[in-house]
Amino acid sequence: MSDVAPSNPLRIDRESKGGNMPATELHSAKSSSSKFNSAPLRIADTSVMSVSGLFKSYGKGAVQVPVLKGVDLEIEEGGFTAIIGQSGSGKSTLLHLLGTLDAPDSGEIYFRDQRIDNLAPRQQEHLRNREFGLIFQFYHLLPELTTLENVLIPRMVQDGFFRYLKNKRSYRKRAIELLEMVGLGHRLTHKPSQLSGGEMQRTAIARSLISDPSILLADEPTGNLDSENGAEVMETLTALRKHENLTVVMVTHDDQLASQADRIIHLVNGVVAT
Amino acid sequence: MYKLLLSWRYLKTRFIALASIVSVTLGVATLIVVNSVMAGFVDQMKNRLHGILSDVEISTQMFSEIPHPERHVEIIKQTLGDQIQEATCVVRTPALLSFDVRGRQWTQQIMLLGIDDETFGKVTDFEPYLTNEIKRNSFSFDLEEDGYDQEKFKGDAGWKYRRTRIEIQRRIEANSREYDSLYDNAANAFYAAEPSHVETASHENTNVQEEQGTRFAPLPATLPDIPPTGNPVEEGIASQSPQPLTGDQSAENQASNDGSIHRISPFDPHAKFRPEIKSEDLFDPMKDHRTGIILGLAISERKVELPSGELQDAYLIRPGDDANIMLTTIGESPKPVIENCTVVDFYSSNMHEYDSSFAFLPLSELQQLRGMIDPMTGQGSVSTIQIKLKEGADLDAVRDQLIAQFPPNYFPDYDIRTWQDTQRPLLSAVKMELTILNILLFLIIAVAGFGILATFYMIVVEKTKDIGILKALGAPSRGVMSIFLGYGMSLGTVGTGVGIVIGLLFVKYINEIADAVAVLTGQEVFDPTIYYFSEIPTVVNPVTIFWVAIGAIAIAVLASVLPALRAARLHPVEALRYE
Numbered sequence: 026m027s028d029v030a031p032s033n034p035l036r037i038d039r040e041s042k043g044g045n046m047p048a049t050e051l052h053s054a055k056s057s058s059s060k061f062n063s064a065p066l067r068i069a070d071t072s073v074m075s076v077s078g079l080f081k082s083y084g085k086g087a088v089q090v091p092v093l094k095g096v097d098l099e100i101e102e103g104g105f106t107a108i109i110g111q112s113g114s115g116k117s118t119l120l121h122l123l124g125t126l127d128a129p130d131s132g133e134i135y136f137r138d139q140r141i142d143n144l145a146p147r148q149q150e151h152l153r154n155r156e157f158g159l160i161f162q163f164y165h166l167l168p169e170l171t172t173l174e175n176v177l178i179p180r181m182v183q184d185g186f187f188r189y190l191k192n193k194r195s196y197r198k199r200a201i202e203l204l205e206m207v208g209l210g211h212r213l214t215h216k217p218s219q220l221s222g223g224e225m226q227r228t229a230i231a232r233s234l235i236s237d238p239s240i241l242l243a244d245e246p247t248g249n250l251d252s253e254n255g256a257e258v259m260e261t262l263t264a265l266r267k268h269e270n271l272t273v274v275m276v277t278h279d280d281q282l283a284s285q286a287d288r289i290i291h292l293v294n295g296v297v298a299t
Numbered sequence: 300m301y302k303l304l305l306s307w308r309y310l311k312t313r314f315i316a317l318a319s320i321v322s323v324t325l326g327v328a329t330l331i332v333v334n335s336v337m338a339g340f341v342d343q344m345k346n347r348l349h350g351i352l353s354d355v356e357i358s359t360q361m362f363s364e365i366p367h368p369e370r371h372v373e374i375i376k377q378t379l380g381d382q383i384q385e386a387t388c389v390v391r392t393p394a395l396l397s398f399d400v401r402g403r404q405w406t407q408q409i410m411l412l413g414i415d416d417e418t419f420g421k422v423t424d425f426e427p428y429l430t431n432e433i434k435r436n437s438f439s440f441d442l443e444e445d446g447y448d449q450e451k452f453k454g455d456a457g458w459k460y461r462r463t464r465i466e467i468q469r470r471i472e473a474n475s476r477e478y479d480s481l482y483d484n485a486a487n488a489f490y491a492a493e494p495s496h497v498e499t500a501s502h503e504n505t506n507v508q509e510e511q512g513t514r515f516a517p518l519p520a521t522l523p524d525i526p527p528t529g530n531p532v533e534e535g536i537a538s539q540s541p542q543p544l545t546g547d548q549s550a551e552n553q554a555s556n557d558g559s560i561h562r563i564s565p566f567d568p569h570a571k572f573r574p575e576i577k578s579e580d581l582f583d584p585m586k587d588h589r590t591g592i593i594l595g596l597a598i599s600e601r602k603v604e605l606p607s608g609e610l611q612d613a614y615l616i617r618p619g620d621d622a623n624i625m626l627t628t629i630g631e632s633p634k635p636v637i638e639n640c641t642v643v644d645f646y647s648s649n650m651h652e653y654d655s656s657f658a659f660l661p662l663s664e665l666q667q668l669r670g671m672i673d674p675m676t677g678q679g680s681v682s683t684i685q686i687k688l689k690e691g692a693d694l695d696a697v698r699d700q701l702i703a704q705f706p707p708n709y710f711p712d713y714d715i716r717t718w719q720d721t722q723r724p725l726l727s728a729v730k731m732e733l734t735i736l737n738i739l740l741f742l743i744i745a746v747a748g749f750g751i752l753a754t755f756y757m758i759v760v761e762k763t764k765d766i767g768i769l770k771a772l773g774a775p776s777r778g779v780m781s782i783f784l785g786y787g788m789s790l791g792t793v794g795t796g797v798g799i800v801i802g803l804l805f806v807k808y809i810n811e812i813a814d815a816v817a818v819l820t821g822q823e824v825f826d827p828t829i830y831y832f833s834e835i836p837t838v839v840n841p842v843t844i845f846w847v848a849i850g851a852i853a854i855a856v857l858a859s860v861l862p863a864l865r866a867a868r869l870h871p872v873e874a875l876r877y878e
C-alpha cells in the first residue's frame with residue numbers, strides 16, 4: 026500500500042505550470058519564491074499568511090456562541106504548522122476562515138500581504154481553487170466520479186469548457202502523476218465507494234495538489250482513519266510536502282501527529298495559547 | 300466542464316429522476332398523438348368539405364334563381380382577372396327520390412344538383428370521388444358497360460346488369476301471363492265438362508266463357524324455366540332466346556320483331572296525319588336508359604355488421620336501375636314534377652353528410668324540369684355559381700371583391716362566401732376542441748413538472764455535501780446552479796425525445812394499434828361504419844412537435860430552477876458539516 030517512499034523517483038515537472046499562471050497580484054510573490062529548491066526543508070523568513078484579531082461566533086440572534094475570540098498567528102512559507110486543540114476549541118473554524126470558506130465576524134486575514142477575508146466571492150473562489158489545497162477529515166470526494174475525475178475536478182472548475190478540453194491532456198498527465206505519487210496509480214477508474222478510507226484520503230490529497238497550490242490546509246486528515254492508514258496518509262503528506270516544498274497547515278487533536286510539524290500552535294478556548 | 304460531467308453522472312445514476320420524467324414522456328407522446336390524429340381528421344375533413352364546396356360561391360336561395368349566369372360568369376372573370384381558374388353554374392334543389400326495393404317502395408329526401416359536366420369537375424373535386432373508373436377519367440351521364448367497382452357490386456352494375464334485370468322482369472311477366480292462361484284453360488275445361496254450372500252462372504259468365512274459349516291459346520308443352528337470380532340467367536337467356544314468348548307481347552317487343560309499328564286505328568280520324576313511328580325511335584330499356592343520375596353512395600349502400608364482426612355491404616339500388624325523382628318547379632306557383640332517371644354511378648366523398656344526400660343530374664335537364672329556361676332567350680338560370688381560384692389566391696379578398704361587384708343593396712338575394720365561411724361553425728368547433736385538448740395535455744406535463752421539482756429538491760438535499768465540496772474547491776454559485784439546471788434540461792430533453800419517438804411510432808402504427816386494442820378488448824376502437832374512413836387519418840406537423848418539445852423542456856427546466864437556487868445558496872461550511 027505504501028509504495029510512496031521518499032526513495033521513489035518523484036519527478037514533478039513544475040515548469041509546465043508557468044504558462045497557465047494568471048497574471049494577478051496574488052501570484053507575484055509566488056513566482057518569485059524558489060519552488061525548485063531541492064532542500065528538504067526551508068524555513069521561510071516571510072510569512073505566507075497572517076491573521077490578526079480574528080473573532081467568530083455561531084448562532085442566531087441573542088444566542089451567540091463565540092468560537093474564536095481574537096486569534097493572531099502567522100504561517101511561514103514552506104513550513105509545516107500544526108494547529109492543535111481540543112474539540113470545540115475552534116480549530117476547524119479557524120481553518121475554514123483561513124480557507125475563505127467562511128467569513129470572520131471581525132479581524133483580518135492576509136495572504137501574501139493581501140487581505141482576503143473581505144474579498145469578493147469571485148476572488149475568494151479563485152483563491153480556493155488555485156492557491157489553497159483543502160483536505161478534509163471525511164475526504165469529501167464526489168461519489169459519482171472516479172478517482173481520476175475527482176482529482177481533476179478543481180481543474181474543471183477552473184477552466185471553461187473549451188479551455189479544459191484544450192488542456193485536458195496535460196491535466197490528465199499531472200493527475201495520473203499525482204495519483205501515482207500517492208500510490209493509487211492502479212485505481213484510476215475506481216469510484217470512491219470501492220476505495221478504503223486511506224485510499225480516499227490519499228485521493229483527496231492528490232486532488233488538493235492538482236492546481237499546484239501554494240498552501241495546503243488539512244482539517245484532521247487522519248481523524249477518520251485507523252492508526253495504520255493514518256500513518257500512511259501522514260507519510261504520504263510528509264513526503265509530498267518535502268518534495269513539492271509545500272506550506273502545510275494541519276488541524277489535529279492528536280499530539281503525536283502534531284509532533285511531526287515544524288511548529289505547533291495550541292488553540293485553547295478560541296485563543297492561541299503561548 | 301464539471302457541470303456537464305456531473306449532470307451526466309447524475310442522469311446516469313439517479314433513476315428516480317428518470318421515473319419522474321416518465322410523465323413528461325407520456326405527456327409529450329400523448330400530445331403528439333392527439334395533435335396528429337386531430338390534424339389528420341381536420342385535414343381529411345377540410346379536403347372533403349373543400350372538394351365539393353369550391354373556393355368561393357355566389358348562391359341564392361334554392362327556390363330562387365340567378366338569371367343570365369353566362370353574363371355573371373363573364374363579370375366575375377373580369378373582376379377577378381387572373382386570380383380565377385374556372386367557374387361553373389349549378390342548380391341546387393331539394394327533391395324526393397323514390398325507387399323500388401324488392402317490390403317495396405323506398406322514398407327519401409335528397410339534395411339534387413344540376414351540374415355542367417364540362418366545368419363542374421374543374422371547379423370541384425367531383426370526378427375523383429366517382430366509383431366508376433371510366434367516369435373518373437372521362438365524365439358523362441351515360442351508363443357504362445364496364446368500370447364499376449368489382450369489389451362492391453360483384454359485377455351487378457352497368458349495362459349488363461340492366462339487360463339481365465329487364466330480361467328477367469320480362470320473363471316473370473310472361474310467366475305470370477302463362478299462369479293466368481293456365482287457370483283460364485282449366486276453367487274452360489271445367490265449364491265445358493259440366494254444363495249444369497253454366498246454367499246457374501250469370502249472363503255475363505256465359506259471355507265470358509264464350510270469349511275465353513276462342514281467345515286463349517293452348518298451353519305450351521313445357522313452361523320456360525324461371526332462372527333463380529344472379530348471373531346464370533345470362534346463359535339461360537342466351538340459349539332460350541329463339542323461343543318465342545307466348546301470349547301478348549309488349550309493344551316494344553312487337554316493334555322489334557316487325558321493324559315498325561302501325562298504330563292506325565280504323566276509327567281514328569287523324570290516323571293518316573300521324574307520322575310513322577320507327578322502332579329505333581322508341582325507348583327500349585335494353586338499349587336505352589333514362590336521364591342519367593349520380594347518387595351519393597350512402598343513399599344506396601347499407602353497411603351491416605354481421606354477427607361474425609365482418610361488415611357486409613348491401614345496396615338498395617345499383618347502377619343500371621331506374622328511379623323517380625320528384626321536385627317542384629320554381630316561379631310564382633311551384634308545381635310538382637316527376638322524372639324517371641337511371642342511376643349511372645355513385646359518388647363517394649366519404650363525407651357522410653354529402654354521400655347520404657347528394658344526387659347529380661345534368662344541368663340542362665334539371666333546368667328544363669324546374670322551368671328555369673327562359674322561353675324567350677332559351678337561356679337557363681341557375682341557383683349557384685361556383686368559382687375555383689388559382690393557387691395562392693386570397694379567398695377572403697376575392698370574396699370582398701365579389702361583394703363589391705354585387706353589392707348587397709342591389710343583390711340582397713345573393714349570398715357570396717368562401718368554403719370556409721360555409722363550414723365555419725364546424726371548423727371553429729374543431730379548432731376550439733384542439734386548443735382545449737392541448738391546454739389540458741400541457742397541464743399533464745405541468746403536473747409532471749411538479750414531480751420533477753419534488754424529486755430534484757430531494758436530490759439537492761441528498762447532494763448537499765457534494766455541493767459543499769464543489770464550493771470549497773472554488774466552484775461559483777452560478778456553476779453549481781447550472782449543474783442542476785443542466786440536469787433538469789437534460790432530463791427534460793431525454794424525456795421529451797423519448798416521448799417524441801414513442802408518439803411518432805404510435806402515430807405511424809396507429810391503425811395496427813387500434814386493431815390490436817380491438818382484438819384485446821373486443822371493442823372496435825375505430826368503427827368505419829361511423830366515420831366512413833377505412834383507417835385513422837394522421838398528419839404529423841413538425842412545427843407542432845417543435846413547440847411541444849420546447850414547452851416540455853421549458854417545464855422541466857422551470858421545475859429545476861427552485862432546487863438549483865437552493866443548491867446555489869448553500870453555504871459551503873454548512874454543507875460540509877453534514878456527515
